[in-house]
Amino acid sequence: MTISMYQASVPVLLHTLDAVSAFLKKAEAHAELRKIDPAVLLGMRLYPDMFALTRQVQLTADFAKGTAARLAGVENPKFADDETTFDGLQARVAKTATFVKGFKPAQIDGSETREITIPIGGQPRTFKGQPYLLHFALPNFFFHAATAYDILRHAGVELGKRDFIGGFKTE
């Protein structure tokens, strides 16, 4: 008994995309309640040369989309990075989740040794599917999701770690 590449990717990505969508809803409600311009919250960042909240969410979504597409060996669609509102970001996350959900286990299972070439720092780099997923894609995905959460916490939005971890999936 082992884990399939599908199990280690699609449901994991969807679980945290759901959590991101839920904590963004709390952030939007916080802005409304406190009469904060949503654009200010969306533009917040932890340091001047770090990405702002909007970009962190776009990157979280892109790592989800790209991971599923690359493991399945299908074209990774380009989504325009043009969101300027919470509704826009919610639509981006939802569109990404629909895309990820569309993959069947048979498309992704067996991709452990599939060669995946991605540009990193302008240079193409080739990974086998399993290390790509476990040592590159998931850490990147969680990094941007956690940083989005950290920006919101830093901005005073009332969230707890449970908002990041999402619902407990015990089986």
Place this chain on the structure above:
Amino acid sequence: MTISMYQASVPVLLHTLDAVSAFLKKAEAHAELRKIDPAVLLGMRLYPDMFALTRQVQLTADFAKGTAARLAGVENPKFADDETTFDGLQARVAKTATFVKGFKPAQIDGSETREITIPIGGQPRTFKGQPYLLHFALPNFFFHAATAYDILRHAGVELGKRDFIGGFKTE
């Protein structure tokens, strides 16, 4: 061909523990260069009710230790949370990595359906091994590691995402 529970846990945890150790070294060097009291950096946090850097690193280490121990069904040793210096945190991370590295694949493989009961919010909750690893333990582990990184970036330590992602493991 599939992923084993060992492959999805031990090397993944060790990879990011290495990255945490490396970025803590950069943080210590930054403090020395800027004549910042290391204790100030270790006590930084993103919001008053969030954990400070020291605790984020302790929790990263504890999720690594606990994940390996619980999947293997062995006692999860308690490490005292008494670190007050960068050296102390490095020793904590190193001790944790040694513990995690000590597991053999045979101890962890096959733990997909092993029942794992942990206290969450004071209540025991039982997970099967695979959802525990993929939907609870790894998100928590990456959450605390990314938040430690985010605290350091927010404090002005010169890090880039590559410091979080660590070395590329392509095979």
